[in-house]
Amino acid sequence: MNLYTFASPANFYHLAGKLIPWFAWSAGLLTLWGLYIGFFLAPTDFQQSEAYRIIFIHVPAAWMSMFIYLVMAFWGAIGLAFNTRLSFMMARALAPTGALFTFIALWTGALWGKPMWGAWWVWDARLTSELILLFLYVGIIALWAAIDDVKRGDRAGSLLTLIGAINVPIIYFSVTWWNTLHQGASISLTKAPSMAAVMLQGMLVMAIAAWLYTIAVALVRVRRIILERERHTDWVKEILENQR
Amino acid sequence: MHRFLLAVLRRDLTLAARRRGDWLIAQFFFVMVASLFPLGVGPEPEMLARIGPGVLWVAATLASLLSLSRLFADDHHDGSLEHMVLSPEPTVLLVLGKAMAHWLIYGIPVLLIAPVLGIQFNLSWDAILVLEFSLLLGTPILSLLGSVGAALTLGLRGGGVLLTLLILPLYVPALIFGAGAVDGAMMGTGAEAHLSLLGAFMVLSLMISPWIAAAALRISLE
Numbered sequence: 521m522n523l524y525t526f527a528s529p530a531n532f533y534h535l536a537g538k539l540i541p542w543f544a545w546s547a548g549l550l551t552l553w554g555l556y557i558g559f560f561l562a563p564t565d566f567q568q569s570e571a572y573r574i575i576f577i578h579v580p581a582a583w584m585s586m587f588i589y590l591v592m593a594f595w596g597a598i599g600l601a602f603n604t605r606l607s608f609m610m611a612r613a614l615a616p617t618g619a620l621f622t623f624i625a626l627w628t629g630a631l632w633g634k635p636m637w638g639a640w641w642v643w644d645a646r647l648t649s650e651l652i653l654l655f656l657y658v659g660i661i662a663l664w665a666a667i668d669d670v671k672r673g674d675r676a677g678s679l680l681t682l683i684g685a686i687n688v689p690i691i692y693f694s695v696t697w698w699n700t701l702h703q704g705a706s707i708s709l710t711k712a713p714s715m716a717a718v719m720l721q722g723m724l725v726m727a728i729a730a731w732l733y734t735i736a737v738a739l740v741r742v743r744r745i746i747l748e749r750e751r752h753t754d755w756v757k758e759i760l761e762n763q764r
Numbered sequence: 765m766h767r768f769l770l771a772v773l774r775r776d777l778t779l780a781a782r783r784r785g786d787w788l789i790a791q792f793f794f795v796m797v798a799s800l801f802p803l804g805v806g807p808e809p810e811m812l813a814r815i816g817p818g819v820l821w822v823a824a825t826l827a828s829l830l831s832l833s834r835l836f837a838d839d840h841h842d843g844s845l846e847h848m849v850l851s852p853e854p855t856v857l858l859v860l861g862k863a864m865a866h867w868l869i870y871g872i873p874v875l876l877i878a879p880v881l882g883i884q885f886n887l888s889w890d891a892i893l894v895l896e897f898s899l900l901l902g903t904p905i906l907s908l909l910g911s912v913g914a915a916l917t918l919g920l921r922g923g924g925v926l927l928t929l930l931i932l933p934l935y936v937p938a939l940i941f942g943a944g945a946v947d948g949a950m951m952g953t954g955a956e957a958h959l960s961l962l963g964a965f966m967v968l969s970l971m972i973s974p975w976i977a978a979a980a981l982r983i984s985l986e
Binding site: 648652655656658659662663666667671672675676679680683684687 | 912916917920921922923926929930932933934936976979980983984986
């Protein structure tokens with residue numbers, strides 16, 4: 521079977537419909553499991569006592585905020601290069617979730633910062649660049665909202681996403697490049713993690729849950745966008761008739 | 765090819781010379797925003813010197829946005845922009861010429877006004893010199909990146925505010941390095957590192973943004 525079949529919105533609409541329950545249910549179950557590890561199995565931290573438990577939300581949200589942006593930039597680039605309609609729809613479907621995770625990362629970071637640093641907010645490189653990421657998300661969504669013409673909106677938004685993508689490596693490496701108050705990464709691919717195995721496990725489970733949740737809601741959103749844009753076609757009319 | 769660039773430059777400068785009010789507004793805006801801060805935070809000379817570089821940089825940034833929303837709008841309105849894009853000359857040069865004209869109209873007056881405002885903010889002569897240098901390197905970045913935003917928001921309702929929302933996040937590095945250079949000079953840590961980074965950012969935007977702005981212009985005019 522040819523994978524490109526699913527680049528057609530009509531085929532992808534049905535595929536997405538079949539996939540959504542799987543992603544949604546596994547995201548829900550993994551969230552419960554991850555929170556159970558985070559709240560009951562993981563030990564109290566030696567230095568940060570109970571407050572460290574925010575990382576089970578904070579770190580996955582921060583990872584997803586950057587990852588979703590890169591995925592948006594990827595779909596935008598594919599769309600600009602090959603003029604595929606579905607890629608633009610995917611980029612649009614991902615943006616609100618990306619902005620949500622950026623906001624959650626900043627919010628939980630502030631909740632953690634108050635007991636740890638004694639301040640809700642500091643203007644260090646990591647925090648500032650994450651804030652700029654939120655501004656970029658908002659700017660892209662605002663640009664999409666302002667342009668009525670679908671084709672122009674798709675292309676303009678994707679171009680802006682690509683320009684802003686330069687911010688993502690800056691966020692990721694900010695703790696290495698600058699001397700920040702935000703701590704460095706506890707996990708890396710090249711050396712052993714500097715945290716207990718069970719904490720790491722909880723964080724990874726939550727990260728996978730966040731990832732599956734993102735896929736589920738992006739698919740739900742992309743189905744809505746497909747219906748809206750293909751409303752003049754016969755197959756969409758048929759679906760809408762049957763739903764009535 | 766360079767004749768086309770010069771023609772675009774000359775045309776935009778002539779238009780600006782005929783309509784002085786348009787670009788004077790941005791300069792008065794620059795002066796007014798900077799003057800509001802001493803009224804808002806109090807007139808203590810030490811504090812003004814401390815916040816001065818940042819305030820002047822923020823004011824210069826906002827003033828550039830005010831004038832950038834008009835960069836393509838007038839030509840788009842009377843239809844001449846479409847003809848210039850459709851002409852056999854490269855759109856990249858058209859965009860570059862417009863950004864350069866914008867810098868000449870907006871950036872040079874800012875450079876001339878900034879020392880006066882620097883004195884108002886109690887900056888030392890050394891600091892003013894570094895401020896001038898950082899603005900000289902930094903204001904072209906504002907014009908170049910701003911041309912991308914102006915092309916993306918061409919002809920949209922609420923385009924001016926949207927332009928601000930899109931472009932301000934991209935201005936942040938210029939603001940940090942530009943104001944940081946003056947701070948470094950005042951604190952005695954030296955301005956060279958910040959100025960080098962600012963210069964690198966300027967060269968980078970000069971190399972990349974005309975292409976992106978040309979692509980954005982084509983998307984907007986489709």
